[in-house]
Amino acid sequence: MPNGQIEGRLFIDGEFRDAKSGKRYPVINPADESVVAEAADAGVEDVEEAIAAARLFADTSDWATNRDFRKRCMVQLQEGLRARADEFEDLLVAEAGICRGNIYTHVRYMIEGMDFFNDLITAFQWEEDLGPNEGLGFKSDRRVVYEPYGVVGAITPWNAPFMTAIWKVHHALATGNAVVLKSAPDTPLTAALFAEVVKTDTDIPAGAFHAISSADKAVVGDAMTADQRIDLYHFTGSPGVGQRIAERAANGIRHSVLELGGKSANVILPDADLDMACGVGVAMCMSNTGQGCALATRMVVHADVYDEVLKRLEVAVGNMQCGDPNDPATVVGPIIREEQLKRIEGLVDRARAEGARVLVGGQRGERDGRGFWYQPTVVVDVDENSEIAQTEVFGPVLSVIRYEGDDDEAVRVANNSRYGLSAYVQSADEERAWAVAHKLRAGTVNINNSFYLSADAPFGGYGISGDGVEHGVAGFREYLRIKSIASPAH
Numbered sequence: 001m002p003n004g005q006i007e008g009r010l011f012i013d014g015e016f017r018d019a020k021s022g023k024r025y026p027v028i029n030p031a032d033e034s035v036v037a038e039a040a041d042a043g044v045e046d047v048e049e050a051i052a053a054a055r056l057f058a059d060t061s062d063w064a065t066n067r068d069f070r071k072r073c074m075v076q077l078q079e080g081l082r083a084r085a086d087e088f089e090d091l092l093v094a095e096a097g098i099c100r101g102n103i104y105t106h107v108r109y110m111i112e113g114m115d116f117f118n119d120l121i122t123a124f125q126w127e128e129d130l131g132p133n134e135g136l137g138f139k140s141d142r143r144v145v146y147e148p149y150g151v152v153g154a155i156t157p158w159n160a161p162f163m164t165a166i167w168k169v170h171h172a173l174a175t176g177n178a179v180v181l182k183s184a185p186d187t188p189l190t191a192a193l194f195a196e197v198v199k200t201d202t203d204i205p206a207g208a209f210h211a212i213s214s215a216d217k218a219v220v221g222d223a224m225t226a227d228q229r230i231d232l233y234h235f236t237g238s239p240g241v242g243q244r245i246a247e248r249a250a251n252g253i254r255h256s257v258l259e260l261g262g263k264s265a266n267v268i269l270p271d272a273d274l275d276m277a278c279g280v281g282v283a284m285c286m287s288n289t290g291q292g293c294a295l296a297t298r299m300v301v302h303a304d305v306y307d308e309v310l311k312r313l314e315v316a317v318g319n320m321q322c323g324d325p326n327d328p329a330t331v332v333g334p335i336i337r338e339e340q341l342k343r344i345e346g347l348v349d350r351a352r353a354e355g356a357r358v359l360v361g362g363q364r365g366e367r368d369g370r371g372f373w374y375q376p377t378v379v380v381d382v383d384e385n386s387e388i389a390q391t392e393v394f395g396p397v398l399s400v401i402r403y404e405g406d407d408d409e410a411v412r413v414a415n416n417s418r419y420g421l422s423a424y425v426q427s428a429d430e431e432r433a434w435a436v437a438h439k440l441r442a443g444t445v446n447i448n449n450s451f452y453l454s455a456d457a458p459f460g461g462y463g464i465s466g467d468g469v470e471h472g473v474a475g476f477r478e479y480l481r482i483k484s485i486a487s488p489a490h
Contacts, residue, residue, distance in 0.1 A: 006037035011195035013053035014206025025215040030097040030334040032370045039188040042214040047223040050210040054178040055229040057207025058150040064176035071121040073204045078114040080201030097334040099325040110166045113455035117174045132489040140486040148176035149231035153224045158184035159291040168234045175479035180210045188213030239464040257468035262421030265414035266296035269427040270304040277426035278312040290396035294422035303404045317360045320376045332396045335372040344395035351388035411439045420462025
């Protein structure tokens with residue numbers, strides 16, 4: 001960080017400031033429990049000021065209509081983030097425990113993907129003429145117009161704070177909205193650095209972007225979702241919190257876009273290339289220490305290849321490097337906090353007690369008595385209806401379910417979940433894999449060694465995994481209202 005100082009203050013109406021209460025709280029490094037920095041602990045009064053400034057800006061500026069200026073500002077933002085990518089990476093390792101080996105996806109890949117939305121600012125068809133129509137005795141021309149909602153309340157999670165800030169803050173600003181960002185209590189420093197870039201490297205006007213941090217997510221979150229001056233809520237997190245946001249947004253009939261986690265199935269058909277399927281399967285489960293919403297955490301394996309798959313999993317996961325997130329060879333790093341570590345531990349212990357078998361791992365890790373660690377774990381002989389098969393663990397835990405029968409049975413087991421964020425299918429026969437993919441109830445499906453993630457591909461969930469999409473033209477439109485205007489035809 002510049003001069004060794006890490007910014008942790010609130011960013012409201014173009015200026016950094018302390019919380020009105022003067023309170024701050026420590027941000028803890030999950031690898032060693034050291035204090036990374038302190039962050040401002042916002043209260044309801046700080047939220048009020050941020051929303052008031054955002055509302056005034058949205059109502060009185062030409063940000064929504066001056067697309068050339070907006071695009072210039074968003075290109076500046078992209079360039080500023082790119083110039084400070086190293087700092088963002090350092091912060092993500094320190095405050096979120098994200099491993100160096102996985103960090104490119106979190107930072108630089110996201111920055112490069114900003115091109116798509118930046119280009120849409122001027123390439124998107126903001127107005128569309130439908131032509132004349134005669135009805136009710138009138139001959140009318142009609143025009144469809146897209147307009148930003150106004151003020152967006154963006155709420156991001158701790159497992160990917162930079163990635164989701166790009167998705168929400170950049171996309172909200174690119175579409176002409178003002179945005180109030182509430183970061184997760186564990187990872188406020190990434191949001192503060194994002195605000196530094198906005199302030200020092202761009203011409204984004206004061207009032208367009210605000211960043212709020214708080215040790216208590218409920219107090220600030222409830223203040224935001226109760227405020228009728230916010231028009232759209234864009235949230236990534238748990239289904240329980242997402243449902244609460246949707247319920248509170250219903251007061252005033254405000255829009256919400258929700259990405260709410262998953263329990264994604266990875267279907268291993270009997271003709272799959274097992275070396276590739278297991279390699280991809282392990283990587284897509286253990287990536288980001290298993291703390292990811294679209295990861296392949298349920299492996300649904302045909303009986304004919306079940307034993308062979310288990311042999312490969314035992315070797316791959318048993319030899320997986322777990323430890324220092326700064327080591328590029330590390331795959332599994334720390335768990336975000338003690339509370340989450342206990343939750344993971346309880347899920348695996350109960351699965352074992354209910355008859356599942358722990359093939360690898362299954363207990364806490366240890367590094368000099370500091371930090372929050374859980375061993376890379378494979379739980380096998382899992383009942384498809386058990387808690388471990390139905391609950392998002394959010395840790396380095398792979399559950400393996402055996403099935404017999406045809407591909408429709410594999411689909412049935414894979415779809416036996418309230419979640420539906422992502423899914424995976426492994427087969428040597430691509431046509432067969434596509435047939436299965438079409439039947440899987442998930443917002444994204446990945447065949448063999450492929451992955452959906454890109455700025456132009458819509459990302460959303462079925463079931464309790466969400467409502468609405470991010471990315472792509474469809475994700476751009478989530479931030480826009482539609483208006484139809486009629487005028488006399490000539």
